[in-house]
Amino acid sequence: MKKNITAMLLLFAALALFIVPANAAKQVNDMSDVNFTFFVPCAAGGAGELVDLTGPLHTLITFTINGNNVSGMAHFQPQGIVGVGETTGDKYQGTGVTKDIGFKGSFQNGQFTQTFVNNFRIIGSGAGNNFLGHEEAHVTFNANGTVTVVHDNFSAECK
Numbered sequence: 001m002k003k004n005i006t007a008m009l010l011l012f013a014a015l016a017l018f019i020v021p022a023n024a025a026k027q028v029n030d031m032s033d034v035n036f037t038f039f040v041p042c043a044a045g046g047a048g049e050l051v052d053l054t055g056p057l058h059t060l061i062t063f064t065i066n067g068n069n070v071s072g073m074a075h076f077q078p079q080g081i082v083g084v085g086e087t088t089g090d091k092y093q094g095t096g097v098t099k100d101i102g103f104k105g106s107f108q109n110g111q112f113t114q115t116f117v118n119n120f121r122i123i124g125s126g127a128g129n130n131f132l133g134h135e136e137a138h139v140t141f142n143a144n145g146t147v148t149v150v151h152d153n154f155s156a157e158c159k
Contacts, residue, residue: 028061031079040122042158043129044088051122053094055081068108074100090129096121109143130159
């Protein structure tokens with residue numbers, strides 16, 4: 001969780017550096033191929049297996065800088081990600097959506113809030129080997145940079 005928050009904060013800070021005009025909405029709208037391996041614990045009759053996934057991931061990030069403040073949202077969604085189980089050779093699809101519902105921060109005093117929802121699914125052929133991951137997270141930093149609110153609700157199940 002802490003790595004997710006840190007990575008998102010660094011991403012948004014890096015994107016903010018590329019803004020030239022003040023008060024302008026900026027947008028990153030990208031389709032990139034991704035490759036990753038994920039362990040699906042319910043696959044292979046409950047023994048679990050590594051699934052190699054590949055395919056396009058749509059990324060949409062919008063944000064606005066107004067004076068010393070930044071606000072925006074981010075959206076990540078698989079667009080035809082497919083996979084193969086390393087043990088069984090079973091076919092899988094990567095689906096879901098990851099959405100930063102909103103972030104808001106100040107460059108002047110470091111205040112920052114972020115609310116994040118992630119629905120990550122690896123759907124296998126046949127019953128019983130579908131991995132469903134869900135996370136809702138919120139973090140608030142006060143003007144001193146101290147984390148004052150952390151809410152993280154994570155669940156993972158096989159169906």
